[in-house]
Amino acid sequence: MTRQAEVAVVTVQDIAREAGLSASSVSAVLSGQHVKRRIPSVTVNRILAATRKLRYVPNVTARSLRAKASGTKQVVLSVLTSYEAPVFLLSQTLHALDRAVAQRGEAAANYLVNVEFFHAGRLSQLSGLADGHRCNGAIITNTIDLDDHFLSSAKLAFPVVLLGRRIPGYPGVSARTEMVGRSAAEILVRAGRRKLGVLQPTVLTQATRSRFAAFVATAEQTVGAPPMIITCEGLSERAGYEAMRRVVALNTVCDGIFALSDGLAIGAYLAIKQSGRIIPDDIAMVGVGDNPASHYIDPPLTAFESAEEAQNEAAAQLLINLVNGAPEENLTVEVPIFPVLRESTGHIHEPSLPQSPAKRSKASK
Amino acid sequence: MTRQAEVAVVTVQDIAREAGLSASSVSAVLSGQHVKRRIPSVTVNRILAATRKLRYVPNVTARSLRAKASGTKQVVLSVLTSYEAPVFLLSQTLHALDRAVAQRGEAAANYLVNVEFFHAGRLSQLSGLADGHRCNGAIITNTIDLDDHFLSSAKLAFPVVLLGRRIPGYPGVSARTEMVGRSAAEILVRAGRRKLGVLQPTVLTQATRSRFAAFVATAEQTVGAPPMIITCEGLSERAGYEAMRRVVALNTVCDGIFALSDGLAIGAYLAIKQSGRIIPDDIAMVGVGDNPASHYIDPPLTAFESAEEAQNEAAAQLLINLVNGAPEENLTVEVPIFPVLRESTGHIHEPSLPQSPAKRSKASK
DNA sequence: GTGAAAGCGCTAACAG
């Protein structure tokens, strides 16, 4: 209904008219066939001139439809994610999808995997959601409430698997995030901390909200006071640093902090150290989120690892099965999520590193 | 020419035949119009059954072509990157592209930005490169030699901007990487280091090779010996850790290391510390690559920052202009690349953090 | 050398 600002679209027909020739000649020139078709350079130039003059932009869709012979992929699988999310997990999701596709052997050649981005909160504005003209199936991740709300009332034209969140009616793969917030508080309390704090981004997702709520509730139960809430502008290292710098300037500082994402914790480390405090002696830290740097920073960060690999694997399989006609029963996979205890909470660093995701997944077969 | 394993593709026609109905009825049912068209549920079920039986997967391209009315985007801009590359830079590139599109005002609604992935070395296998049936223009990045070789002899059907590498005949935006290798060696030597080492991935890109070569050459000139070459399996933190762990077990260890990517340096930090050595006292480290964690690790990592923001900005603008008919002269943008000296080479950590990329780019206007 | 015509797969009018 919302009629777009109908920009006049230039087609090969228009160019043909402008140049006083036929569409096929134009097409031949534009696809570099002019030598094969022995079109004289005068004509070629005339066509090229008209093309430029009219500011022609080819319609890839039409080309694609026509190009069946030249190996068009039949099945398009997309990952839909927000611009604002940390991207380091994206590559895992893609790899998982790629592997799932490769498993189909022969048929793999017909699949195409890509990523489309939306601004957090504006998933609904992505085109092709309602009529399925962009993909045959999608993994949707990193949505915020507005997007979730849209999804819960929308009917998408293709199978969808949600990654890292739950919305009734959609197949989804997620981690048990309630456990995270509670467990984070318990770890800090067991490490002897009483003045808890939480580093949280301004915009919460389903997962971060759930972690936050459980952490706050558990803190109130166990130490009898709500945690200090430290708000950060986003999820980046920088955001964590700046928020923490403001906090360490105060007199009363907490002694145990839960960061709703690893990146925030990494940034906070520097602010804490610059203030002359020691981790974990003065402040213990707990993170969450599979940031690859978490193992390696000093001291290594106690963090929850959400078995991303397992989630991605499951989501990819689920999606491919759905696209290939598996019944869309309320398929839901919940993977457990465990803390990896490291020195940032006073635990002794395990000498051997955890297995890499790749190895882990192989071992589980 | 390479005829694919012609998988028989099921169309709505096939379903119609199977169900003994017409294509339009099938289409109506599949697009959820059955209530509007008052199709009895018997018929609906018959169609649905046939659809499942034949394992129908809709052709998104055909839908898209038909869906002109429903807001199909006319101009598709893609970022083509490899699965194997670190993805944290991707989001910047996308943001830049998104901003460049938004600048076009009204017309922005006609643009679609997405990302397509290829396996390093197999760019040539991406479909739609030769006939332009996937996008109207692309930023290509994170290629390895094989891909570059393919590009230099191929003729793509759409405008391309290379990001982070140079290939004759293509517009491109890159940093002056030769400077990096040389400068890295000089920084280490000036910090009093004589036994240099370099952490390098097994697979080199144009940029990493150039950094590597310049570092080796400068090392030979200045300290009279080639650096110790430490090979890592990839670019990850983990790869850096494992490679460095092997090295610290040896008797002779270098005292100044250049890591060809920040991630490798971050991983190496832990191995060095675990061996009881101090950074920078025993080993100085230099990285490169805009990893957001580099500022915040302990000690903060001296690293080259390639003004990614400026590069992305330039590449995005270049691409949009080309797609809109700007003359494809040999447009090449080279941005300088500077070291940020921090404590990992014994420099005093600057009290104020560098400006964030966003601020930096605004300031430069 | 060039144009006319067909058709990729799908959906939306429009007749029945």
Place this chain on the structure above:
DNA sequence: CTGTTAGCGCTTTCAC
């Protein structure tokens, strides 16, 4: 309620 028809924009025979 259902089928026929047209056409999205492009490329590719096939005639002329």
